[in-house]
Amino acid sequence: MTELLNHLxxxxxxxxxxxxxxxxxxxxxxxxxxxxxxxxxxxxxxxxLPGIGTxxxxxxxxxxxxxxxxxxxxxxxxxxxxxxxxGGSTTxxxxxxxxxxxxxxxxxxxxxxxxxxxxxxxxxxxxxxxxFAGCVxxxxxxxxxxxxTSLALLFGPAEYFSLMVLGLIFAVVLAKGxxxxxxxxxxxxxxxxxxxxxxxxxxxxxxxxIAELADGIGFANIAMGLFGFAEIIRNLELPAESRDIVxxxxxxxxxxxxxxxxxxxxxxxGTGLGSLLGILPGGGAVIASFxxxxxxxxxxxxxxxxxxxxxxxxxxxxxxxxAAAQTSFIPLLTLGIPPNAVMALMVGAMxxxxxxxGPQVMTKQPELFWGMISSMWVGNLMLIVINLPLVGVxxxxxxxPYRLLFPSIIVFCCIGIYSINNSPTDVVISAIFGVxxxxxxxxxxxxxxxxxxxxxxxxxxxNLRRAMLIARGDVSVFFTRPISAVLLITAIILLVVAALPxxxxxxxxVFVE
Amino acid sequence: MSDGATPxxxxxxxxxxxxxxxxxxxxxxxxxxxxxxxLYTPNTTVPRIxxxxxxxxxxxxxxxxxxxxxxxxxxxxxxxxxxxxLALIAxxxxxxxxxxxxxxxxxxRLFSLVLAALSAAVAxxxxxxxxxxxxxxxxxxPLLVIIAILSFAAxxxxxxxxxxxxxxxxxxxxxxxxxxxxxxxxxxxxxTIFCWLLxxxxxxxxxxxxxxxx
Numbered sequence: 001m002t003e004l005l006n007h008l009x010x011x012x013x014x015x016x017x018x019x020x021x022x023x024x025x026x027x028x029x030x031x032x033x034x035x036x037x038x039x040x041x042x043x044x045x046x047x048x049l050p051g052i053g054t055x056x057x058x059x060x061x062x063x064x065x066x067x068x069x070x071x072x073x074x075x076x077x078x079x080x081x082x083x084x085x086x087g088g089s090t091t092x093x094x095x096x097x098x099x100x101x102x103x104x105x106x107x108x109x110x111x112x113x114x115x116x117x118x119x120x121x122x123x124x125x126x127x128x129x130x131x132f133a134g135c136v137x138x139x140x141x142x143x144x145x146x147x148x149t150s151l152a153l154l155f156g157p158a159e160y161f162s163l164m165v166l167g168l169i170f171a172v173v174l175a176k177g178x179x180x181x182x183x184x185x186x187x188x189x190x191x192x193x194x195x196x197x198x199x200x201x202x203x204x205x206x207x208x209x210i211a212e213l214a215d216g217i218g219f220a221n222i223a224m225g226l227f228g229f230a231e232i233i234r235n236l237e238l239p240a241e242s243r244d245i246v247x248x249x250x251x252x253x254x255x256x257x258x259x260x261x262x263x264x265x266x267x268x269x270g271t272g273l274g275s276l277l278g279i280l281p282g283g284g285a286v287i288a289s290f291x292x293x294x295x296x297x298x299x300x301x302x303x304x305x306x307x308x309x310x311x312x313x314x315x316x317x318x319x320x321x322x323a324a325a326q327t328s329f330i331p332l333l334t335l336g337i338p339p340n341a342v343m344a345l346m347v348g349a350m351x352x353x354x355x356x357x358g359p360q361v362m363t364k365q366p367e368l369f370w371g372m373i374s375s376m377w378v379g380n381l382m383l384i385v386i387n388l389p390l391v392g393v394x395x396x397x398x399x400x401p402y403r404l405l406f407p408s409i410i411v412f413c414c415i416g417i418y419s420i421n422n423s424p425t426d427v428v429i430s431a432i433f434g435v436x437x438x439x440x441x442x443x444x445x446x447x448x449x450x451x452x453x454x455x456x457x458x459x460x461x462x463n464l465r466r467a468m469l470i471a472r473g474d475v476s477v478f479f480t481r482p483i484s485a486v487l488l489i490t491a492i493i494l495l496v497v498a499a500l501p502x503x504x505x506x507x508x509x510v511f512v513e
Numbered sequence: 514m515s516d517g518a519t520p521x522x523x524x525x526x527x528x529x530x531x532x533x534x535x536x537x538x539x540x541x542x543x544x545x546x547x548x549x550x551x552l553y554t555p556n557t558t559v560p561r562i563x564x565x566x567x568x569x570x571x572x573x574x575x576x577x578x579x580x581x582x583x584x585x586x587x588x589x590x591x592x593x594x595x596x597x598x599l600a601l602i603a604x605x606x607x608x609x610x611x612x613x614x615x616x617x618x619x620x621x622r623l624f625s626l627v628l629a630a631l632s633a634a635v636a637x638x639x640x641x642x643x644x645x646x647x648x649x650x651x652x653x654x655p656l657l658v659i660i661a662i663l664s665f666a667a668x669x670x671x672x673x674x675x676x677x678x679x680x681x682x683x684x685x686x687x688x689x690x691x692x693x694x695x696x697x698x699x700x701x702x703x704x705t706i707f708c709w710l711l712x713x714x715x716x717x718x719x720x721x722x723x724x725x726x727x
Contacts, residue, residue: 064716181586184593184635187628191600191621198607198617205617206603229662236654236688403689404700407682410658414665414681415674415708419718427666431659438655442648443589465615473613 007142007370032075032371035068036379039076041386043083048091048394050402052409054102054285055451056228057084058345059220060412062352063419070353071368075375077349081342082134082325082376085285086383089126089318090394093119102285102321105293109306109313121255122314123391125263127384128255129319133271134380137326140275141333142373145362148334152359155335157466158477162487164460167331167339169491170280171452173498174287182449185440189453190460192217199462212425219348221417221426222454223341225433226440226447228413232406233438255311263315266296270316274323279330280339285321286448292320326376332357333369337456341448344455532647534575536584540591541571547595551602560601563629567594580640584647587639593632597625657688673721674713678705 042064046057061080065073088103093110106126113122155163172182195206196216207213255263273295274288296316297306306313329346331339336358338344350357355368362369417427437447471477479485544567551561570591573579581587600621607618661684668677682701686692712718 063712063718066718067716180631180635180638181589184590184628184631187624187631188593188596190624191597191628194600194621194624201617203607203617205607205621206600208603229658233655233658236658237651403686403691404696406658406689407661407685407697407700408704410661410685411665411678411682411704411708414662414669415678415712418666418669419712419720422719424666424669427662427669431662431666434662435655435659439592440589442650443585443592445589445593461620464620468615469613471613 007145007366007373032072032375033378035072035076036079036375037382037386039079040083040086040379040382043080043085044087044090044383044387044390044394045083045397046080047084047087048397049087049405049409050091050095050398052231053227054081054084054088055223055341055345056231056413058342059224059228060416062220062345062349063416065349066352070350070355071371073349073353074346074355074368074372075379077346078329078372078375079379079382082130082322082379083383085321085325086127086130086387087394089130090123090387090391091398093122093126093314094395095398102289102325103317104286105289105317106314108293109308109310112307112309113311113314116309118309121259121311124388125255125259125311125315126318127387128260129263129267129270129315130322131380131384132267133274133319133323134326135377136271137275137278137323138373138377138380140327141330141376142370144279144330145334145369145373148330149359149362152335154483156481157463157470158481158484159487160337161460161463161467162478162484162491163335164337164456164463166487166491166494167337168449168453168456169494171340171449173494174277174280175446175449177444177446179495179498181445185445185447185449186453189450189455190457192222192450193454193457194461199458200465212423212429217429217454218420218426219344219451219455220420221430222433223345223451224413224417225430225435226437226451227341229410229430229434230437230441230447232410233434234441235402236406259311263311266292266312266316267319269295270319271323274320275327277320278324278327278339285324285328285340288320288324289317292316322380329372329376333361333372334359336361337459338452341451341455344451347455532584533577533579533581536581536588536647537571537573537575537579539571540588541568541575543592543595544568544571547598547602551598554602554605556605557602559626560598560605563594563598563601567591567598583639583642583644585639585644586635586642588636588647590632590634590636590639594629594636597629597632600625601629654688654690658685661685661688670721671724673723673725674709675705675722676724678708 042061043057046052046061047054052060058077058080062077065076068076085102089106089110092103092106093114096107096111110122110126113119168186172179172186175182175185193216195213197203197214198205204214270292273292274285277288277291278285293306293313293316296312297303300306300310300312325342328339328343331337332343332346336356338347338357347357355361355365413430414427417430418424420426440447440450467477468475477484478488544564547564548561548568551557551564570579574581574587604618604621604625607621608616609618609622610616661681664684665677665681668680679701682704683697686697686701709722713720713722
């Protein structure tokens with residue numbers, strides 16, 4: 001416990017007291033707090049825009065962190081991440097369009113509340129829930145960091161491989177739609193990740209003698225194509241939307257005592273569920289918000305209130321998605337395995353700054369590790385401070401018609417992608433993935449498992465090759481080493497359970513709501 | 514997919530439907546192209562067989578010989594089957610396993626074969642279970658957006674940031690059905706200036722701004 005406090009203190013020290021001298025070098029400003037604020041602000045700004053999700057937001061804003069020192073850059077990216085999530089819920093409440101996939105369920109009750117003139121309480125309860133979840137998750141990340149890191153040291157290649165298999169199976173089970181199709185998507189991602197030079201021999205693989213493919217396909221390009229461009233193309237296909245923005249002036253931001261009492265339980269339950277689902281590889285914020293909403297509805301005394309402006313229906317998913325967003329840092333920071341697409345982008349950002357994510361980050365760069373964790377708490381505090389007063393700004397942003405918004409997003413994405421490597425080919429590649437993403441959705445394939453497969457691909461192949469080499473070609477090594485065996489058997493059980501008809505129906509139910 | 518709104522029901526396989534005619538032909542032609550590539554590359558027995566099968570199934574579908582009650586799964590599975598086939602051809606010349614050590618070609622071939630089997634299973638599922646029809650594809654919006662992105666890629670090097678951003682904005686806005694000229698021109702100019710301020714002035718990224726004349 002004292003150790004935990006020590007660590008958090010060290011982190012807060014990094015965040016609060018590393019200062020820059022501003023205005024003729026007289027006034028000390030806490031630099032990392034500024035990055036955190038800036039990240040949260042920009043993240044919210046982009047997150048508010050409908051039709052552009054967290055992954056695309058981060059991919060798009062990656063270039064703006066290039067010039068910063070590593071700690072600052074990561075703090076800013078983390079700020080962008082939960083800023084984007086928070087912005088998404090603002091859009092959900094005010095317009096009946098989810099700004100992010102994580103806030104789809106928030107639409108159901110949040111927008112109803114707004115129509116009843118209670119947009120203020122809906123927004124503030126979302127902020128309060130997110131803040132509470134953020135506090136709990138921050139402590140959880142700090143507490144689990146050290147033990148999991150020491151666990152990671154016990155892992156050999158075989159264990160790592162099995163762990164990643166388990167992560168991919170989680171992604172398959174938690175994805176919506178058919179299990180078979182999700183597995184197909186994971187494998188597609190794995191296969192795409194093998195394009196480029198072989199890690200051990202340097203032989204060019206599946207590059208078709210195209211020089212730009214020798215380094216492989218960049219993850220930011222895929223993410224931008226599948227989650228940015230594809231989404232825009234899809235939105236263009238829909239008939240001209242009638243956005244019903246809440247026109248009434250938002251008065252009375254503060255929730256009443258009754259609101260607080262009603263939502264307290266939902267916030268706590270949402271936080272618990274979200275933290276758990278966030279740690280699981282392949283889980284993440286989207287599934288957490290759905291699960292929390294379904295859970296609240298199931299245990300409610302009067303389920304019919306849901307969908308008609310029940311405050312629990314806003315509080316639970318918002319707490320859950322924020323908790324999950326933060327606990328999903330745990331596998332990344334301790335084991336070096338990104339559990340979802342957003343964390344995969346963080347890996348990219350870390351690599352650009354010369355940091356290799358994994359157990360050694362905590363021992364070699366404690367200021368980075370604890371600084372980032374403490375910044376999560378600071379970031380959440382800032383979100384609650386900046387967002388409520390700025391609601392008016394976000395509303396006016398939402399009034400910009402989509403016909404002007406989408407070309408701006410496209411142009412911005414193009415410049416963002418181009419600036420990562422100064423390469424026009426990257427822009428072309430992401431355009432291709434935009435078309436692919438559009439096609440996949442038409443055929444009910446989910447892009448999320450594909451991205452996870454793509455990210456884990458190189459790590460998986462490397463560990464598989466090493467494990468096989470150490471075991472002298474004996475495949476049974478994955479089942480004779482105890483940790484690896486447990487992980488693989490869990491994966492198999494999960495897959496079998498997900499394929500059972502009864503569970504399958506349950507899964508469908510959760511996603512239909 | 515002109516007839517995309519009406520799904521062909523399970524038993525009524527033996528009649529030509531427009532969307533199966535088009536979809537089948539596309540699949541068949543792609544299969545033939547793959548087969549050609551495979552025949553041209555040595556050491557590709559497995560992908561040759563798979564691509565020949567894809568082509569056959571495609572043409573059979575076009576002629577109405579294959580019932581397609583679940584077109585999303587059927588066509589989705591077939592197209593995804595082409596990806597591992599292509600990967601198998603492309604990695605055919607990579608050295609494989611030597612002793613206990615994986616070669617560069619081992620993992621791609623391994624994963625390709627598994628993916629091929631599973632995508633085939635998805636396609637087979639589309640023959641035996643009923644599913645929703647494929648949504649209609651609208652051409653104008655998506656096409657213009659893609660053209661805008663590609664033209665940005667083509668223009669950014671020779672023409673520089675200002676013309677590329679402005680033109681890409683104007684091309685993509687043509688994809689909207691409710692475009693207005695004056696508003697769009699102002700929007701494009703504003704966005705161009707904003708991007709210049711953000712990326713060049715604030716973030717100091719090395720962009721070329723205007724065309725360079727030699």
